[in-house]
Structures are given as structure tokens and as C-alpha cells.
Amino acid sequence: MTKILSAVAWPYANGPRHLGHVAGFGVPSDVFSRYMRMAGNDVLMVSGSDEHGTPILVLADQQGVTPQELVDRNHAIIARELADLGCSYDLYTRTTTANHYSVAQELFRQVHANGYMIEQTTRGAISPSTGRTLPDRYIEGTCPICGYAEARGDQCDNCGNQLEPTDLIDPRSKVNGETPEFIETQHFFLDLPALADALREWLDDREASGTWRPNVIKFSLNILDDIRPRAMTRDIDWGIPVPLEGWQDQHAKRLYVWFDAVVGYLSASVEWARRLGEPERWREWWNDEDARSYYFMGKDNITFHSQIWPAELLAYAGRGSRGGEPGSFGVLNLPTEVVSSEYLTMEGKQFSSSRGHVIGIREVLERYGPDPIRYFICAAGPENQDSNFTWAEFVQRNNSELVAGWGNLVNRTGAMIAKSFGEIPKPGPLEPVDEAVRAATLKAFDTVGELLSHQRIKSAVNEAMRAVGEVNKYVSDTEPFKLKGEDQQERLATVLHTLIQCVSDLNTVLAPFLPHAANRVHAFLGGEGEFMPMPVVEEVSGLDEGDKDRTYPIITGDYTTTPRWESRPVSIGAPIAKPTGVFVKLDEAVVDEELARLQQP
Numbered sequence: 185m186t187k188i189l190s191a192v193a194w195p196y197a198n199g200p201r202h203l204g205h206v207a208g209f210g211v212p213s214d215v216f217s218r219y220m221r222m223a224g225n226d227v228l229m230v231s232g233s234d235e236h237g238t239p240i241l242v243l244a245d246q247q248g249v250t251p252q253e254l255v256d257r258n259h260a261i262i263a264r265e266l267a268d269l270g271c272s273y274d275l276y277t278r279t280t281t282a283n284h285y286s287v288a289q290e291l292f293r294q295v296h297a298n299g300y301m302i303e304q305t306t307r308g309a310i311s312p313s314t315g316r317t318l319p320d321r322y323i324e325g326t327c328p329i330c331g332y333a334e335a336r337g338d339q340c341d342n343c344g345n346q347l348e349p350t351d352l353i354d355p356r357s358k359v360n361g362e363t364p365e366f367i368e369t370q371h372f373f374l375d376l377p378a379l380a381d382a383l384r385e386w387l388d389d390r391e392a393s394g395t396w397r398p399n400v401i402k403f404s405l406n407i408l409d410d411i412r413p414r415a416m417t418r419d420i421d422w423g424i425p426v427p428l429e430g431w432q433d434q435h436a437k438r439l440y441v442w443f444d445a446v447v448g449y450l451s452a453s454v455e456w457a458r459r460l461g462e463p464e465r466w467r468e469w470w471n472d473e474d475a476r477s478y479y480f481m482g483k484d485n486i487t488f489h490s491q492i493w494p495a496e497l498l499a500y501a502g503r504g505s506r507g508g509e510p511g512s513f514g515v516l517n518l519p520t521e522v523v524s525s526e527y528l529t530m531e532g533k534q535f536s537s538s539r540g541h542v543i544g545i546r547e548v549l550e551r552y553g554p555d556p557i558r559y560f561i562c563a564a565g566p567e568n569q570d571s572n573f574t575w576a577e578f579v580q581r582n583n584s585e586l587v588a589g590w591g592n593l594v595n596r597t598g599a600m601i602a603k604s605f606g607e608i609p610k611p612g613p614l615e616p617v618d619e620a621v622r623a624a625t626l627k628a629f630d631t632v633g634e635l636l637s638h639q640r641i642k643s644a645v646n647e648a649m650r651a652v653g654e655v656n657k658y659v660s661d662t663e664p665f666k667l668k669g670e671d672q673q674e675r676l677a678t679v680l681h682t683l684i685q686c687v688s689d690l691n692t693v694l695a696p697f698l699p700h701a702a703n704r705v706h707a708f709l710g711g712e713g714e715f716m717p718m719p720v721v722e723e724v725s726g727l728d729e730g731d732k733d734r735t736y737p738i739i740t741g742d743y744t745t746t747p748r749w750e751s752r753p754v755s756i757g758a759p760i761a762k763p764t765g766v767f768v769k770l771d772e773a774v775v776d777e778e779l780a781r782l783q784q785p
Contacts, residue, residue: 185224185225185226186225186226186474186475186476187225187226187228187468187469187472187474187475187476188217188220188225188226188227188228188469188475188476188477188478189227189228189230189449189453189469189470189475189476189477189478189517190213190216190217190220190227190228190229190230190478190480191230191231191449191477191478191479191480191519192209192210192213192229192230192231192271192273192479192480192481193208193209193231193479193480193481193482193485194231194232194233194234194279194445194448195209195231195233195234195262195266196233196234196237196239197233197234197235197240197254197255197258197259197262197278198239198240198243198254198258199243199258199261199537200258200261200262200265200544200545200546201262201265201266201544201545202535202537202542202543202544202545203528203530203535203542203543203544203545203548203557203573204527204528204529204530204535204542205482205545206266206269206545206561207525207528207561207565207566207573208480208481208482208483208524208525208527208528208566209231209480209481209482209525210266210269210271211269211271211557211558211561211562211565212480212523212525212561212562212565212567212639212641213229213271213478213480213523214229214269214270214271214272214696215562215636215641215644215696215697216478216480216523216636216639216641216696217229217272218272218695218696218699218716218746219633219636219637219696219749220637221743221746222692222695222696222746222747222748222749223633223637223748223749224748224749226468227274227743228274228453228456228466228469229272229273229274230273230274230275230276230277230448230449230452230453230456231273231276231277231448231449231452232275232276232277232278232279232284232448232452233255233258233259233262233263233276233277233278233279234279234441234445234448235255235259235278235279235280236279236280236422236423236424236438236439236441236444236445237319237420237422237423237441238316238317238318238319238322238418238420238422239319239321239322240254240255240422241316241420241422242322242359251422252280255278255280256736259278259736259737260736260737261546263276263721263737263738263739264721264737265545265546265549266545266719266739267718267719267720267721267739268549268554269545269549269554269557269558270554270558270699270700270718270719271719271739272699272717272718272719272741272743273719273739273740273741274456274740274741274743275452275453275455275456275459275738275739275740276452276719276738276739276740277448277451277452277455277738278736279444279445279448279451281451281455281726281727281728281731281736282726282727282728282729282730282731283451283454283455283458283726283727283728283731284424284444284447284448284451284452284455285424285425286451286728287447287450287451287454287513288424288439288443288444288447288451289424289425289427289439290511290512290513291447291450291496291500291511291513292416292426292427292428292439292443293427293428293511294500294508294510294511295374295496295499295500296372296428297508297511298499298500298502298504298506298507298508298509299375299378299506299507299508300374300375300378300379300495300499300504300506300508301372301373301374301375301416301499302372302373302375302413303370303371303372303373304370304371304372304373304413305368305369305370306368306369306370306371306373306415307350307366307367307368307369308366308367308368308369308371308419309323309337309349309355309364309365309366310364310365310366310367310419311357311359311360311362311364311365312362312363312364312365313360313362317418317419317420318337318349318357318359318364319337319418319420319441320336320337320338320348320349321336321337321338321358322337322357322358322359323336323337323349323352323355323356323357323358323364324336324337324352324355324356324358325337325349325352325353325354325355325356326352326353326354327340327342327343327345327347327352327353328347328351328352328353329343329345330342330343330345335347335352337349337352337355339484339487341484344403344406344407344486344487345407345410346407346410346411346412346414346487349364349366350366369419371415371416371417371418371419372415372416372417372426373413373414373415373416374413374414374416374443374492374495374496374499375413375499375504375506376411376412376413376414376491376495377411377412377413378504378505378506379495379498379499379503379504379505380408380411381504381505382498382503382504382505383408383411383491383494383495383498384405384408386494386498386518387401387404387405387408387490388405390404390521391405395520395521395638396521396522397523397524397568397639398568399483399524399526399568400483400486400490400522400523400524403483403486403490404486404490404491404522407487407490407491408491411491414492415440416439416440416443417431417437417438417439417440417443418437418438418439418440418441419436419437420436420437420438421435421436421438422438423438423439423441423444424438424439424444425437425438425439426438426439442488442492443492443496445488446488446489446492446493446496447496449479449493450466450470450513450516453466453469453470454466455727458727459724459727459740467514469517470513470514470516470517471513471514471515471516471517472517473517475517476520477517477518477519477520477521478519478520478521478523478639479493479519479521479522479523480523480524480525481522481523481524481525482524482525482526482527483524483525483526483527485524486522486524489519489522489524490519490522493519494518494519497516497517497518498518500513500516501514501515501516503515521639523639525565525566525567525568526566526567526568526569526570526571527566527570528565528566528570528571528572528573529570529571529572529573530542530543530572530573530574531572531573531574531575531779531782532572532574540782540784541782543573543778545557552582552768552770553700553768554700555586555698555700555701555767556578556581556582556586556767556770557578558697558698559581559582559585559586559645559697559698560573560577560578560581560582562641562642562644562645562697563581563585563642563645563646563649564577564581564642565641565642567639567640567641567642568642575774575775575778575779576775579770579772579774579775582767582769582770583769583770585649586767587765587767587768587769589649589652589653589656590649590652590690590694590701590766590767591765591766591767592656593652593655593656593659593687593690594687594691594705594708594763594766595763595765595766596659597659597680597683597684597687598684598708598760598761598762598763599762599763600664600665600680600683601680601683601684601760602760602761602762602763603762604676604680605677605680605760606759606760607756607757607758607759607760608681608684608710608754608755608756608757608758608760609676609677609680609681609756610677610681610756610757611677611678611681611682612674612675612677612678613678614678614682615678617658617661617662618662618678618679618682621654621655621658621682621686622682622685622686624651624654624655625651625654625655625685625686625689625690625693625751626689626751627651628647628648628651628689628690628693629689629692629693629749629750629751631647632644632647632648632651632693633749635647636696641697644697645694645697648690648693648694648697651690651693652690652694655683655686655687655690658682658683658686659683662679664676664679664680664683667679681754681756684709684754684760685751685753685754687705687709688709688751688752688754689751689752691705691706691709691715692747692749692750692751692752695715695716695747699716699718700716700718701766701767702715702716703715703716703718704766705766708760708761708763708766709754709758709760710755710758710759710760713745714745715747716746716747717741717742717743717744717745717746718741719739719740719741720739720740720741721737721738721739722737722738722739722740723735723736723737724736724737724738
């Protein structure tokens with residue numbers, strides 16, 4: 185049994201999530217984690233709401249609330265959305281906990297003690313009209329390297345190069361369009377050049393493994409060519425204090441939100457272990473060299489997970505050119521793989537909450553449930569290239585693949601057994617056609633499992649649905665609805681038993697993709713309880729002094745009853761009633777209705 189850390193990108197707590205967000209991190213990480221549990225591995229799936237940074241301050245001002253009130257509200261919304269989508273976190277927490285502050289400050293102190301946090305004078309951007317610091321991502325301009333007109337102050341999304349706001353040509357504030365002023369200020373920088381050799385050695389090893397997606401490893405290696413120190417503190421009064429003498433009392437200096445956000449994978453693991461009552465258990469996933477870790481996100485976050493976070497881990501352990509010693513957390517594992525998806529657009533345009541070109545997760549869950557959207561993301565999501573969500577394809581895939589393919593197979597199998605026997609019949613001798621279809625469904629465990637273990641979710645779900653197609657073809661070939669004579673009862677029993685065994689196996693194979701539907705099919709097969717354990721939202725108190733009087737929601741769950749990735753013999757004699765529909769066919773009018781909503785102001 186292997187320890188698997190499933191480290192899922194932290195959604196920013198500036199509002200509810202939309203479809204583009206969860207296509208990159210939410211559904212792919214859950215499919216992978218559920219499969220890894222079914223394959224017998226010990227999975228720790230963690231994430232939380234990212235709640236610091238200037239954008240939160242700006243939005244709180246606009247809404248007339250405090251930053252804490254804003255993130256409290258949005259964290260609760262996001263947690264419920266992700267739980268209803270079926271994301272099976274062991275812990276989904278948040279960055280405004282005392283536990284997270286403590287872990288982030290421990291990493292910063294040791295990285296500094298090892299000599300990799302260097303103090304420098306730099307030029308920071310402020311808004312001339314408000315005097316407030318502008319974060320890098322709130323400054324846009326023309327990239328000096330490729331000429332892209334909408335480069336950000338920290339990175340150009342067109343060429344992928346790391347930038348500073350002062351590098352931009354004609355910089356402007358995204359808040360109000362004004363030209364920022366640049367003033368001198370003191371900050372701590374992560375000395376990336378002193379860690380460059382260690383980073384390259386690690387990335388070369390990852391490239392040699394051949395497991396990373398080509399676009400991710402290529403991008404990660406390319407950014408090493410322009411490596412330079414990166415600021416890890418900011419002029420802001422909302423965030424984690426700098427834990428050094430002479431700095432911690434400066435209320436306008438805080439840790440960079442991206443320094444503390446990536447530390448969240450570790451702090452969430454620590455919090456999970458503490459809540460379990462086994463405070464050192466997190467080490468099984470972080471200190472054991474045999475443990476594996478997979479980080480799920482969209483491609484705009486590759487830099488932070490294949491450069492900044494590994495550099496922090498290397499610096500904490502003293503593994504750069506300056507040497508040093510590990511802190512109290514010990515030598516922490518570097519990512520086994522950074523699993524980055526590409527961009528998802530909608531109806532040919534980028535998702536944009538400000539322009540109203542967006543579909544919120546809550547909306548799609550309430551109108552259509554989790555199954556159609558999970559299936560669309562798995563079958564047509566931006567796994568290794570940009571993809572486009574259209575309502576026409578959403579409806580088509582739901583109706584022709586989920587309803588007419590998998591749902592129809594389950595329904596007609598159940599209807600024929602209910603009508604002819606009322607229970608799972610005992611089979612007679614198998615004919616070659618029966619053996620062939622059984623072999624096809626059994627083979628799906630190997631083919632789909634192998635693909636899922638390498639995060640090839642799109643190919644995996646296509647293989648699963650191909651197996652569904654073979655079983656539907658078996659129905660057409662054997663025509664059990666024509667086997668009506670008394671002398672044909674044994675053959676009918678054999679075909680229907682073969683069919684329901686195939687349905688049971690395919691339900692297991694499809695369970696990581698469609699856990700909600702898997703539970704409904706499980707009930708139809710006579711099973712009790714949840715086949716695929718579901719996450720729950722719990723209200724908890726903080727763990728530390730100063731935090732214990734505060735309550736907040738987390739996502740957690742007990743996944744110890746997760747079924748194994750294997751065939752299970754169906755129970756002869758188990759009663760089978762005529763099933764209700766597994767999926768709901770969508771009216772074609774849905775397309776026009778949803779397109780009309782996009783046009784509404």
C-alpha cells in the first residue's frame with residue numbers, strides 16, 4: 185500500500201467557483217483520488233480556501249465588509265459547492281487558521297535561517313489615488329519579452345516568463361486603470377538562483393521519469409532559464425506576519441500570499457492529523473521517501489508548483505548552494521508530479537465573472553446535478569490542451585452517452601430481470617458470446633485503471649464508455665427479450681445474469697468519474713449504504729489558543745469503506761425491481777435557455 189498525497193489547488197476566496205475553476209483542479213483530482221483509494225492506496229487529499237492578498241482587501245472595501253467577513257462568507261460557499269460536486273477531501277480547510285499561520289511561519293523562519301531569504305530594497309507599486317499597495321497581479325502592461333499586451337506584473341501568460349511590475353511596458357492598474365507609482369521598499373526575496381541547481385536536478389529527474397505531461401515539464405524547465413530572486417513579502421496589512429524580530433510588529437508587512445498558499449498543502453496535512461488525534465501522522469505522506477505526491481491545478485499556477493514551492497522545500501531542508509539544516513518538519517518530499525490542466529473556455533470565450541460570461545458551480549449543480557458536469561469535464565475537459573464548453577455539447581453528451589449509453593444499459597437490464605425473474609437468476613453454461621463480453625468488462629479494470637494511475641482521465645472515461653458500448657452490443661446480439669419459451673429459460677437466465685454482472689463491474693469502473701450515479705446503481709443492484717463514500721461539511725472549532733472560540737466549515741469524510749478496484753460476483757437470488765432512470769434526459773431547449781442567460785445583464 186502506497187501513501188498518496190493528493191494536493192489540490194486552493195481556490196481563491198473572492199467568490200463562488202465557476203466551471204472553469206473546477207475543470208482544472210476539482211474533478212480531475214477527485215477522480216484520481218477515488219481511483220487510488222479503490223486501488224488499495226492510502227490517500228490523503230487536502231486543500232482549502234486561499235484567503236489572503238490584496239484582491240481580498242479591494243473586494244472587501246467595495247462591499248463594505250471586513251476582509252475576514254468576506255472570506256468567512258466565501259469559504260462557506262466554496263466548501264459547500266465542492267462537497268456537493270462530490271470532491272472527496274480528507275480535509276478542505278482555509279488559510280486564516282492559527283494552525284496555518286504557525287506552519288507557514290515555521291517554513292519562513294527556517295528558509296531564512298538557512299540563508300535563502302535575502303533582504304533587498306525594491307520598487308513597490310502603489311495606487312496614486314488611494315495610497316494602497318497594488319499586488320503584482322493587479323498590474324497589467326505589455327510584456328517586454330514577447331510583446332503581449334495583457335501581461336501581469338508577476339508573469340506573462342503568453343510566453344510564461346516570470347516578471348516584475350517594473351518590467352512591464354506602460355503598466356496600468358487593473359483596479360482603476362491609472363498608472364501606478366513605484367516607491368522604494370524593503371522585502372525578503374527567496375534566493376532562487378541559489379536553489380537553481382537543485383531545482384534543475386529535480387526537474388531533470390522528473391523529465392527522465394516520463395510521467396509528467398509534456399507541456400508541464402517543458403514549461404517548468406524553460407522558466408529555469410530566467411531564474412532570479414522572487415519577493416516573498418508584501419506591503420499589505422492583511423495576511424501572515426513576517427516571523428522575524430524587527431518585522432513581526434510591522435503591520436503593513438506580510439508574507440506574500442503565494443508563499444503561504446502553497447504551504448497550505450503541508451499545513452492542511454498537519455491540521456488533518458491533529459484533528460484525527462494523531463498529530464504526527466502527516467509525516468507518513470511528507471517525510472517517507474516512498475510516499476508519492478500529486479499536485480492538481482490549472483496551467484496559470486505551474487510556476488508556483490514546479491518552481492516556487494519546490495524551492496521553498498529545498499531551502500527549508502538546506503539543499504541549495506548555501507547549505508543549511510532542516511527545521512522541525514524534517515526533509516519534506518518534493519512533488520512526484522505537477523498535474524496541470526489547460527484552460528477551459530465557454531462558448532468560445534474566456535470565463536469572466538465581471539463580464540457575466542460565466543456559469544457558477546452552484547447554478548449547474550442545482551439545475552442539472554453533479555453527474556452531467558463531472559462527466560463533461562472528464563470526457564471533454566482541458567486535460568492536455570485548451571477545450572471549449574458549449575451548452576450544445578453538454579446536452580448532447582448527457583443525452584447520447586450518459587442517458588442513452590450507460591443509463592439505458594442499467595435500466596433495460598433491470599427491467600428485463602424484474603419482468604422475467606424478479607431476482608438475479610442463476611446462470612447456465614456460458615457460450616462464447618457471454619465469455620467475450622465478460623472478458624471485455626474485466627479488461628476495463630486494467631485499461632481504465634492504468635490510465636487513471638497516470639491521470640489520463642479523458643482516455644480512461646472513453647475506455648470505460650467503450651466497454652459500456654460492448655455490453656450494449658451484447659444485448660443486441662443475444663436479444664434476451666426474444667427468449668420467451670420454457671425451453672429458453674436457462675439461456676435467458678444466463679444472458680441476464682451475464683448482463684447484470686457486467687453492469688456491476690462497469691459501475692465499479694465508472695465510480696471514480698460518477699460517484700453519485702454509482703451509489704444509485706449500487707442501490708438498484710440490491711446494495712445497502714453508500715457504494716462510494718461522499719464528503720461531508722462539518723462545522724469545527726480552531727485548534728489553537730486564540731482560535732478555539734472561532735468556528736468554520738471544513739470538508740472531510742470517512743473513505744475507509746471505499747470499494748476495491750475489482751469485480752464482485754453478483755448475488756444470485758437478490759431481488760431486482762424495475763429501476764427508475766439513472767440519469768435525466770435534458771430537453772434541447774436547455775441550450776437556448778442557457779445561452780439566453782449569458783446575454784442577461
